[in-house]
Amino acid sequence: xxxxxxxxxxxxxxxxxxxxxxxxxxxxxxxxxxxxxxxxxxxxxxxxxxxxxxxxxxxxxxxxxxxxxxxxxxxxxxxxxxxxxxxxxxxxxxxxxxxxxxxxxxxxxxxxxxxxxxxxxxxxxxxxxxxxxxxxxxxxxxxxxxxxxxxxxxxxxxxxxxxxxxxxxxxxxxxxxxxxxxxxxxx
Numbered sequence: 001x002x003x004x005x006x007x008x009x010x011x012x013x014x015x016x017x018x019x020x021x022x023x024x025x026x027x028x029x030x031x032x033x034x035x036x037x038x039x040x041x042x043x044x045x046x047x048x049x050x051x052x053x054x055x056x057x058x059x060x061x062x063x064x065x066x067x068x069x070x071x072x073x074x075x076x077x078x079x080x081x082x083x084x085x086x087x088x089x090x091x092x093x094x095x096x097x098x099x100x101x102x103x104x105x106x107x108x109x110x111x112x113x114x115x116x117x118x119x120x121x122x123x124x125x126x127x128x129x130x131x132x133x134x135x136x137x138x139x140x141x142x143x144x145x146x147x148x149x150x151x152x153x154x155x156x157x158x159x160x161x162x163x164x165x166x167x168x169x170x171x172x173x174x175x176x177x178x179x180x181x182x183x184x185x186x187x
Contacts, residue, residue, distance in 0.1 A: 005134065008134065009129075009134065012138055012141070013122065013125065016121065016125075016141055016142075016145055017118055017121075019145065020117065020118060020121060020145050021114055021118065023145075023151055024114045024117060024151055024154045024155045025110075025111065025114055025155065027155065028106075028107060028110050028111070028155055029103075029107065033096065033102060033106055034156055034158070036158055037106065037156060037157050037158060038089075038092035038093060038095070038096040038097075038102075039056050039088055039089065039092040040063075040064055040067055040157060040158050040159060041064075041067055041068065041092070041095070041096060041105055041106070041109060041157055042055065042056070042077070042088070042091055042092035042095040042096065043055050043056045043057075043059075043061075043064045043088070043092075044064035044065055044066070044067045044068030044109075045068050045075055045077040045095060046077050046083070047061050047064055047065055047068070048065055048068045048069070048072065049068075049076070049077045050077060050079070052079075054086065055083060055086065055088050055091060056088040056092075059159050062162065062166075063159035063162035063163060063166075064159060066112060066116075066162055067109045067112065067113075067157050067158075067159075067162075068109070069112065070108030070109055070111070070112050071104070071105055071108055071109070074100075074104065074105075075095075075099075075100045075104075075105050076099060076100065077095055077099070078095075078099055080094050082094060083095075106157055109157035110155055110156060110157045112157075113153075113154055113155065113156060113157060113158070113161045113162070114154050114155060116154070116161040116162055116165045117150060117153075117154030117161055117165075119165055119169075120150075120161065120164060120165040120168060120169075121141060121144055121145065123165070123168055123169050123172050124140070124141065124144055124168065125137050125138075125140070125141045125144075126172065127168075127172045127175075128140045128141070130176075173185050
């Protein structure tokens with residue numbers, strides 16, 4: 001790849017990352033927790049701090065463990081009677097609003113999801129670049145950046161962005177593996 005092309009790609013990705021992060025983080029402090037964010041965060045805390053995977057086991061644990069990662073030492077999960085009875089909605093309320101400061105937990109977990117959205121954009125651009133070249137990949141990246149569903153879900157501490165990012169990333173690297181084998185693509 002010529003040096004001028006690399007510079008165009010780096011410039012495009014830097015400008016995109018700045019605009020995307022600004023749009024995704026603009027309203028983070030202005031909105032309250034959505035319906036399922038407390039349950040996602042409580043389940044992540046229970047999994048990471050106590051190894052308890054019983055509370056709201058509807059989703060695989062990786063995305064929830066990631067959501068608890070930014071505040072690993074700050075938030076404390078305590079097994080309350082509601083948690084012991086597996087009343088995960090009440091348990092989540094007690095965890096987020098009674099035992100901890102909800103704003104201090106929501107913000108870093110939401111910012112982590114913005115980072116996952118940026119990772120998804122990078123994978124999306126790389127896939128489009130390999131298939132169609134720079135001009136089409138740049139146009140598709142623009143469409144990606146202003147897609148309402150991506151912007152809405154990238155700013156929430158839920159499992160949605162993690163699953164989409166990991167699924168699309170798996171497809172991308174699997175297609176690369178089939179096209180040209182390398183241990184990097186296997187990893």
